[in-house]
Amino acid sequence: MLEVLLIISLCRSNGRIVEAKGHPAGRYKFFTALLWIGGEITGAIVAAILTSGSEGRGFIYLFALAGAAIGAGLSRWMVKRVQPAFATEAFD
Numbered sequence: 001m002l003e004v005l006l007i008i009s010l011c012r013s014n015g016r017i018v019e020a021k022g023h024p025a026g027r028y029k030f031f032t033a034l035l036w037i038g039g040e041i042t043g044a045i046v047a048a049i050l051t052s053g054s055e056g057r058g059f060i061y062l063f064a065l066a067g068a069a070i071g072a073g074l075s076r077w078m079v080k081r082v083q084p085a086f087a088t089e090a091f092d
Contacts, residue, residue: 032079
């Protein structure tokens with residue numbers, strides 16, 4: 001449950017960053033969740049391969065959390081690098 005709350009919080013935070021730059025937030029919120037979950041799954045798979053099927057559930061969980069943290073960091077890096085949208089108003 002805590003993980004879901006963290007994803008929601010990160011999505012909102014990243015959404016505010018891109019909205020302040022003049023972009024719609026929906027796409028970036030989607031990528032934030034996708035990177036988090038994808039990183040978590042990738043970390044779990046890597047750990048499962050490293051443990052070779054032995055009883056390494058704690059190890060797998062730690063790698064999954066590390067993957068989620070890497071995905072969260074990538075999403076924050078992505079929204080920080082978004083360039084501000086150009087103004088559409090005509091200059092007089």
